Amino acid sequence: MSRKFHSAAERVSTYESDFNDVCAVLAGPSPWSEYLRDNIPIALKAAPSHQFQFVDAKQFERVAHKDTLGITDKLTGQITLLDISSDKSSFAAMGAALHEMVHLVSDPAKQGRPITIAYVLGEGLLEGLTHVITEDILYAQGIAPWSDHKYGERVKIVRKLMQVLQPDGYRRFGKALFLGHPAELSLLPQILGSRGFDDIKTLATMHNSAQAIRSIDSLWSAYRSRKPGAAAGRP
Ligand SMILES: [Zn+2]
DSSP states (O other): OOOOOSBTTSEEOSOHHHHHHHHHHHHSSSTTHHHHTTHHHHHHHHOSOSSOEEEOHHHHHHHSOTTOSEEEETTTTEEEEEOOOSSSOOOEEHHHHHHHHHHHHSSOTTOSSSOTTHHHHHHHHHHHHHHHHHHHHHHHTTOBOOSOOSOHHHHHHHHHHHHHTTTSHHHHHHHHHHHOOGGGGTHHHHHHOHHHHHHHHHHHHTTOHHHHHHHHHHHHHHHHHHOTTOSTTOO
């Protein structure tokens, strides 16, 4: 029986059972499960260990961006989390571990190279998308979100882009991230313009949702007035 989590702030540590319990949540019901579930056994087979590794804040600073709580090495499949204990007892929030597991099962699930669509989305949108998926999994399973993460601005931007792609937002982002099909997202530069989309990527990396959403709204409405009958991007 896996552990039943009630809050994403619950602690996980170095035990293999913690890794497996978070993995069970990843594999559970969510609007993304049909796109990610086949990647889980592939990622587990390729992972060097079924345990989270921990480093303290000092070490973490040396290896990771300041706005993350973990690192998934897509070359090896090792997940390293920031130890948030004050006495080196190695623990992290379950939600932070789940976010890293979404990276682990992103294409290529067998690891060996960076995430396939990283270059299409840029760092900000890729992290935002990963966290949208994390939030949706938590919500679908009745696990309360936790506030101590740093992706809120990026999440808002990705949710706005999903609205632009509706009713296909889940399918397009799901296939792009988990199956490695960048063409699923080619509508975004079509609707927003290549330069417009590049600007959104930069604003996402800068955690600036207010400006990004204003810009998406104005580019999207210009597109709709040019193509009133367009199937995608209809409000
Ligand atoms: Zn991340």
